[in-house]
Amino acid sequence: MTVSFTIKQADGASRTGIVTTAHGEIRTPAFMPVGTAATVKAMTPEAVVQTGADIILSNTYHLMLRPTAELIAKMGGLHKFMNWNNPILTDSGGFQVMSLSKLRKITEQGVVFRSHLDGSEYNLTPERSMEIQHLLGSDITMAFDECTPFPVSEGEAEKSMQLSMRWAQRSKDSFIKRDGYGLFGIVQGSVFPKLREQSADTLKQIGFDGYAVGGLAVGEGQELMFEVLDYTMPHLPTEHPRYLMGVGKPDDIIGAVLRGVDMFDCVIPTRAGRFARAYTDEGEKNIRNAKFAEDPRPLQENCPCPACTSYSRAYLHHLFRAEEMLGATLLTWHNLTFYQQLMQGLRDSILAQRVRQFADGFLLKYKGLQE
Amino acid sequence: MTVSFTIKQADGASRTGIVTTAHGEIRTPAFMPVGTAATVKAMTPEAVVQTGADIILSNTYHLMLRPTAELIAKMGGLHKFMNWNNPILTDSGGFQVMSLSKLRKITEQGVVFRSHLDGSEYNLTPERSMEIQHLLGSDITMAFDECTPFPVSEGEAEKSMQLSMRWAQRSKDSFIKRDGYGLFGIVQGSVFPKLREQSADTLKQIGFDGYAVGGLAVGEGQELMFEVLDYTMPHLPTEHPRYLMGVGKPDDIIGAVLRGVDMFDCVIPTRAGRFARAYTDEGEKNIRNAKFAEDPRPLQENCPCPACTSYSRAYLHHLFRAEEMLGATLLTWHNLTFYQQLMQGLRDSILAQRVRQFADGFLLKYKGLQE
Numbered sequence: 001m002t003v004s005f006t007i008k009q010a011d012g013a014s015r016t017g018i019v020t021t022a023h024g025e026i027r028t029p030a031f032m033p034v035g036t037a038a039t040v041k042a043m044t045p046e047a048v049v050q051t052g053a054d055i056i057l058s059n060t061y062h063l064m065l066r067p068t069a070e071l072i073a074k075m076g077g078l079h080k081f082m083n084w085n086n087p088i089l090t091d092s093g094g095f096q097v098m099s100l101s102k103l104r105k106i107t108e109q110g111v112v113f114r115s116h117l118d119g120s121e122y123n124l125t126p127e128r129s130m131e132i133q134h135l136l137g138s139d140i141t142m143a144f145d146e147c148t149p150f151p152v153s154e155g156e157a158e159k160s161m162q163l164s165m166r167w168a169q170r171s172k173d174s175f176i177k178r179d180g181y182g183l184f185g186i187v188q189g190s191v192f193p194k195l196r197e198q199s200a201d202t203l204k205q206i207g208f209d210g211y212a213v214g215g216l217a218v219g220e221g222q223e224l225m226f227e228v229l230d231y232t233m234p235h236l237p238t239e240h241p242r243y244l245m246g247v248g249k250p251d252d253i254i255g256a257v258l259r260g261v262d263m264f265d266c267v268i269p270t271r272a273g274r275f276a277r278a279y280t281d282e283g284e285k286n287i288r289n290a291k292f293a294e295d296p297r298p299l300q301e302n303c304p305c306p307a308c309t310s311y312s313r314a315y316l317h318h319l320f321r322a323e324e325m326l327g328a329t330l331l332t333w334h335n336l337t338f339y340q341q342l343m344q345g346l347r348d349s350i351l352a353q354r355v356r357q358f359a360d361g362f363l364l365k366y367k368g369l370q371e
Numbered sequence: 372m373t374v375s376f377t378i379k380q381a382d383g384a385s386r387t388g389i390v391t392t393a394h395g396e397i398r399t400p401a402f403m404p405v406g407t408a409a410t411v412k413a414m415t416p417e418a419v420v421q422t423g424a425d426i427i428l429s430n431t432y433h434l435m436l437r438p439t440a441e442l443i444a445k446m447g448g449l450h451k452f453m454n455w456n457n458p459i460l461t462d463s464g465g466f467q468v469m470s471l472s473k474l475r476k477i478t479e480q481g482v483v484f485r486s487h488l489d490g491s492e493y494n495l496t497p498e499r500s501m502e503i504q505h506l507l508g509s510d511i512t513m514a515f516d517e518c519t520p521f522p523v524s525e526g527e528a529e530k531s532m533q534l535s536m537r538w539a540q541r542s543k544d545s546f547i548k549r550d551g552y553g554l555f556g557i558v559q560g561s562v563f564p565k566l567r568e569q570s571a572d573t574l575k576q577i578g579f580d581g582y583a584v585g586g587l588a589v590g591e592g593q594e595l596m597f598e599v600l601d602y603t604m605p606h607l608p609t610e611h612p613r614y615l616m617g618v619g620k621p622d623d624i625i626g627a628v629l630r631g632v633d634m635f636d637c638v639i640p641t642r643a644g645r646f647a648r649a650y651t652d653e654g655e656k657n658i659r660n661a662k663f664a665e666d667p668r669p670l671q672e673n674c675p676c677p678a679c680t681s682y683s684r685a686y687l688h689h690l691f692r693a694e695e696m697l698g699a700t701l702l703t704w705h706n707l708t709f710y711q712q713l714m715q716g717l718r719d720s721i722l723a724q725r726v727r728q729f730a731d732g733f734l735l736k737y738k739g740l741q742e
Contacts, residue, residue: 037693038686044677044697067664067689075667075685083681293438296446306415310454314446315409318438322408325696326415 002209003140003182005241005262009351013233013260016350019210019241021087021139022180023079025054028241029257029346031339032057032089032265037066038082041270042328043336045084051305051333052340055087055139057265060132061096064122065115069135077137089140089265091245092129092171092186095147095214106146108163126170134176142212143171145186150218157190164188164214165202172206182209184243190215191224193231200235211236212243213261222252229259236260250279250342250366254359257346269339273332276320280338283366287331292317305337306330373580374511374553376612376633380722384604384631387721390581390612392458392510393551394450397425399612400628400717402710403460403636408433409443409453412641413699414707416455422676422704423711426458426510428636431503432467435493436486440506448508460511460636462616463500463542463557466518466585477517479534497541505547513583514542516557521589528561535559535585536573543577553580555614561586562595564602571606582607583614584632593623600630607631621650621713621737625730628717640710644703647691651709654737658702663688676708677701 005028007017019026033040033048035056040048048056058078063069075081078088094111097104101113101122110125129144145164148157168185175183185208189195203211213232216225229244236242243263244256253264269279276288280300285292287299295313303309307316307330319327342362349358376399378388390397404411404419406427411419419427429449434440446452449459465482468475472484472493481496500515516535519528539556546554556574560566574582584603587596600615607613614634615627624635640650647659651671656663658670666684674680678687678701690698713733720729 037689037695039690039693039695039697042696044700045681046677062693066693067685071665071685074665075683081683081686081689083686294442294445306417310416312446312452314438314442315452315454318408318452319410322410322433322437324408324410325413325699326410328696329415329700 001179002177003180005210005239007239009353011350011353011355012258014257014346014350014355015238015260015262016347017262019262020180021182022178023085023087023139026087026263027054027343027347028262029253029343029350030054030263031253031343032263033336034059034265034267034270035082035084036267037062038072038078040332040336042274042325042332043270045082047329047333048084048336049086051336052344053086053336055089056084057089057091058136058138059096060090060093060129060136061100063136064093064124064132065117069132073135073137079137087139088137090133090136090138090142092142092144093124093132094129094145095246097124098147098149108166110144126167127174130171130174130176139181140210141175141181141183143168143183143185143208145188145214147218148188148190148215150190150215150220152190154192154195157188157192158195161188161190161195161199165199168203169206172208184208184210184212184241186212186214186245187232187236188215191220191228196228196232197235200232204237208240210241210243210263212245214245216244217246217248217252217266222255225252226255226259229256229261233260250339251363253342254346254363258355258359269335270332273335274328276327276331278331279335281362281365287313287316288320289317299334300338303334303337303341305334307334372550373548374551376581376610378610380724382721382724382726383629385628385717385721385726386631386633387718388633390633391551392553393549394456394458394510395425397458397634398714398718399633400624400714400721401425401634402624402714403428403634404707405430405636405638405641406453406455407638408437409449411703411707413645413696413703414641416453418700418704419455419707420457422707423715424457424707426460427455428460428462429507429509430467431461431464431500431507432471434507435464435495435503436488440503444506444508450508458510459508461504461507461509461513463513463515464495464503465500465516466617468495469518469520479537481515497538498545501542501545501547510552511581512546512552512554514539514554514556514579516559516585518589519559519561519586521561521586521591523561525561525563525566528559528563529566532559532561532566532570536570539574540577543579555579555581555583555612557583557585557616558603558607559586562591562599567599567603568606571603575608579611581612581614581634583616585616587615588617588619588623588637593626596623597626597630600627600632604631621710622734624713625717625734629726629730640706641703644706645699647698647702649702650706652733652736658684658687659691660688670705671709674705674708674712676705678705
C-alpha cells in the first residue's frame with residue numbers, strides 16, 4: 001500500500017475524506033501550508049499543528065540547493081530535520097526551476113539550471129527529482145514536470161505537456177515504493193480542453209496515487225482557472241485525491257472544492273502574514289492601515305488563533321510599525337488558522353451535504369465587506 | 372504596601388528570595404529579558420514564560436515615542452497590550468535618551484530631545500517619566516536619572532550624580548503609590564567610591580522599594596565593574612532588592628550575584644539569538660560557523676528548550692544560512708532558557724549555601740571550553 005484515500009461523503013462534485021500516509025492522516029479538503037526551506041516561515045512546527053494543518057508542503061528546488069537532500073537524509077530525513085512529524089508533500093522542483101533559477105536548458109533528459117543562490121550548475125531529471133524526494137522522505141512525492149508558461153500557443157502547450165507525460169512515466173519508473181508513501185502525477189495542457197483530457201488519460205494509464213492539476217495560478221485569473229477545472233476534473237479518477245497546485249485565495253479554494261478538488265497549497269497566507277495582510281471572515285485587512293492604530297478589537301471575532309484571542313488590532317498594528325518579528329508570526333498564525341477554519345467548514349458542510357450553502361454564506365460575508 | 376521583598380537564604384553576600392508585585396512573584400536572583408517595544412523580540416509571551424522568566428523589562432523611551440504611553444493606557448495598560456500577565460519593570464527613559472536620541476539639552480528641569488524615529492521634539496522630566504510608567508502600569512518603576520557617560524572626570528561625575536539625586540527626589544515625590552507597585556532609585560557616581568557612597572546615602576534617605584546600580588556596563592569592563600560593586604553594594608540596604616542595570620554576560624551575572632545583586636536585565640541573550648550566537652554551558656557558539664553544517668547534536672545537551680530538544684545544530688545552522696526567522700526565535704529561546712537555568716542554579720546553590728562552588732563549576736566549564 002502506498003497512500004490510501006477514503007471518501008467519507010460527497011456533495012455534488014465535492015468530497016470529504018481521509019488520505020492516509022506513513023506519517024498520519026490528512027483530512028480533505030486539505031490546505032497545505034508551504035514550508036519552502038524546511039520551515040513554515042515565522043512559525044514553529046507546534047504552532048503550525050495548532051492552526052489545524054495536517055500536512056505541509058516543502059520545496060525540492062530549495063532543499064536540493066541548500067542544505068541539500070543528501071545532508072537532510074544524513075540527519076534522518078526532512079521530518080526529523082525540521083521537527084514535523086506529520087505528513088509532508090514535496091513538489092518536484094520543476095516549477096521553481098522555471099520561476100527562480102537562471103540559464104535553464106530543457107532537453108528530453110531534464111533541466112540544466114543555475115542556482116539562484118550562487119550560480120552553480122545543477123541537473124534535474126525525473127530520476128533525480130525522485131531520488132531527492134526519496135532522500136527527503138516525503139510522504140507524497142510529485143512527478144517531475146515542465147510547468148508550461150502562460151499564455152502559450154496550443155502547439156507549444158502540447159509539446160510541453162507531452163514532455164511532462166514522458167517525464168511522468170520516468171518518474172513512476174524510478175519512484176521507490178514504500179508503505180505509506182505515494183506518488184502523484186500532474187495534469188498539464190494549459191487552457192486547452194483537448195490537451196488536459198489527453199494529459200489526464202495518459203496519467204491514468206501510467207497510474208498514480210493521486211492526480212494534481214498543474215500549470216494554473218500562473219496569471220490566468222480565477223474565471224479561466226475555474227473553466228479549466230470544469231473540463232479537467234471529470235477526467236480525473238474519483239477514487240484518488242485531486243490536488244490543485246499553488247492555489248490560492250479563499251474564494252479560489254472554495255470554487256475548486258465545489259469542482260471536486262481535495263488538496264491545495266499556497267504561499268498566500270504565510271507571505272501575506274509577513275507583510276501585514278490578514279485574511280478574515282470580512283475579507284482582507286492591511287493591519288498597517290492607520291485606522292487600526294487605536295482599535296482595541298481582536299483582528300477577527302471568534303477566531304481561535306492567539307493573534308485574535310490575546311491581542312488587539314492596535315497591538316498588531318504597533319508590531320508592524322515597530323518592525324517586530326512577532327507581528328509576522330502572529331499574522332501568519334492567524335492567516336493559517338483562517339485557512340484551516342475554512343477547510344474545516346468545507347469538510348463539515350460536505351459531510352452535512354450543504355457545501356453550496358456554506359460557500360454562499362462564506363463568500364457573501366467575505367466579499368460583501370471586502371475593504 | 373508597594374512591592375515586598377522576602378529573603379529566603381543568604382550565602383556570603385549572595386541572597387535568594389522573592390519580590391512580590393501586583394502581577395506576581397519574582398524569584399531572585401532574577402534575570403529580566405528585555406521587551407523594548409512591548410515585545411521580547413522574536414518570542415511569544417508564552418515562550419518567554421516557558422524559558423523560566425518571572426519578569427520582563429520594557430523601555431519607557433521607545434514606548435513613549437511609539438505607540439505612546441497614552442495609547443497603551445487606553446488599551447488597558449502594557450500587560451494587557453502585550454499579553455504579559457507577569458511583572459514588568461520599566462526603565463525611566465534616561466539611558467535611552469542619552470544613547471539613542473539626538474539634540475539633547477539637559478537642564479535642571481529635565482531633558483529635551485529629538486526622537487530617533489522621526490526627529491520630533493520631546494520633553495522628559497522626572498515627573499513625566501513617572502507619569503509614563505504609571506500609564507504603562509509598570510510593577511516596578513525606575514527613578515528618572517542622567518546616565519553619566521564613561522569615562523568621565525570626578526567633577527563631571529559628581530555634578531551628574533547630584534542632578535540624578537535631585538531627580539530621584541522628584542521621582543519619589545511624583546510617583547503615585549499603589550498596592551503591589553514599587554519605585555526603585557538608581558545609584559550613580561561612575562567609578563568613584565565616594566560618589567557612589569554619597570549617592571547610595573541620598574537614595575536611602577529618600578527611601579525606595581529597591582536600589583539599582585546604574586552607569587555600569589557602559590564600556591568600563593568587568594574588572595572595574597566588579598570593583599564598583601565591591602565598594603557600592605555595602606552601602607545599599609540589605610532588606611531591599613538590588614538591581615544591576617544592563618548587565619550582562621553570564622560571568623558578569625555570576626560575579627555580581629556573588630557581590631549581592633538580586634536583579635539583572637540585558638539585551639545580550641535576545642540580541643545574540645537574532646545574530647546566530649548561542650550561549651551554552653560550554654561557552655559561546657556562533658551557529659553560522661561551517662563546522663555546524665553537518666552536526667547532528669543538539670546545541671546543548673540537557674537543555675530543556677525546544678531548540679535543543681527538537682533540533683540539531685545542523686538545522687539551526689541551516690535556518691540562519693537560509694535567513695529564516697525561526698532561527699532567531701529558536702536561538703533567542705535557547706539563550707533566554709540558558710540565562711534562566713543559570714539563575715535557577717544560582718538560586719538553588721544559594722539556598723544550599725554553596726553558591727561559590729556552583730559559580731566555580733559553572734565558570735570552569737563555561738570558560739574552559741570557550742571557543
